[in-house]
Amino acid sequence: MILKNFTRYHHIMVNILLLLFIFFTSKNALATITAETLIDSYDNSETREDAIIYINGAGDAMMWSSVYSEIMNKKPIFCRPNKLKLDAEGYYQILKIKYLRILKKIKLCRLIIF
Numbered sequence: 001m002i003l004k005n006f007t008r009y010h011h012i013m014v015n016i017l018l019l020l021f022i023f024f025t026s027k028n029a030l031a032t033i034t035a036e037t038l039i040d041s042y043d044n045s046e047t048r049e050d051a052i053i054y055i056n057g058a059g060d061a062m063m064w065s066s067v068y069s070e071i072m073n074k075k076p077i078f079c080r081p082n083k084l085k086l087d088a089e090g091y092y093q094i095l096k097i098k099y100l101r102i103l104k105k106i107k108l109c110r111l112i113i114f
Helices: 002-026 035-043 048-071 088-113
Strands: none
Touching: 035 048, 035 088, 048 088
């Protein structure tokens, strides 16, 4: 009986140690993607699916972060647009509109400076 329990716990401990080893020795993939790259990827039919997955994940994260901010009585991160669906297509439209607004401001600043 004691030997049976020992082998069972030993098996569990070996699995836990193996998972911890894999977790701590694996390298995390860290990727930085710009709005321009994301928009280009979305417009390219070959990379569109990858862009949709990324946009959808980032959009959902922003939405839930905004909900959390509201629950904590803080200012929401963004206001939900009434006309757009909150799916990858809607998030893409928000990204593109914001990106184009920033580009317009940058061009305007360059005109003023030069």
